[in-house]
Amino acid sequence: xxxxxxxxxxxxxxxxxxxxxxxxxxxxxxxxxxxxxxxxxxxxxxxxxxxxxxxxxxxxxxxxxxxxxxxxxxxxxxxxxxxxxxxxxxxxxxxxxxxxxxxxxxxxxxxxxx
Numbered sequence: 001x002x003x004x005x006x007x008x009x010x011x012x013x014x015x016x017x018x019x020x021x022x023x024x025x026x027x028x029x030x031x032x033x034x035x036x037x038x039x040x041x042x043x044x045x046x047x048x049x050x051x052x053x054x055x056x057x058x059x060x061x062x063x064x065x066x067x068x069x070x071x072x073x074x075x076x077x078x079x080x081x082x083x084x085x086x087x088x089x090x091x092x093x094x095x096x097x098x099x100x101x102x103x104x105x106x107x108x109x110x111x112x113x114x
Contacts, residue, residue: 002029007026012024012025012026012036014038017045020039020040020042020043021037021038021039021040021043021044021045022037022038023035023036023038024036024038031051031052031098031099032098032099033096033097033098034095034096034097035095035096035097036059036093036094036095036096037093037094037096038091038092038093038094039061039063039086039088039091039092039094040088040091041088041089041090041091042088042089043087043088043091044085044086044087044088045085045086045087047083047084047085048084048085049081049082049083051080052098052099053077053078053079053080053098053099054077054078054082054096054097054098055075055076055077055096055097055098056070056075056076056077056078056094056096057074057075057076057094057095057096058070058071058072058073058074058075058092058093058094059072059093059094059095060072060091060092060093061090061091061092061093062088062089062090062092063086063087063088063092063094064086064087064088064089065078065084065085065086066082066084066085
């Protein structure tokens, strides 16, 4: 069993996903994860399916998840089997947690920002 741990501000690495989209793992264990996802203005994450439920909290900015627009402070839950894209016009920072991960529907699709 894992014990508690702390990541201090600035204490985690950012992984570039392409054209201004980046993520930082806060916790990863098997397929479970908690990440911070940053998207610059015009950023887009490709169509993906949630294998397990996914929780999203908007820390900063706004994001369009499928047909739902979320603003700073909003919470969103996508149950297993939901497919969607994520896009932002003005940039955003999201806290995302999932117990079973996701599958990108088009493995050749790239994360993009304009």
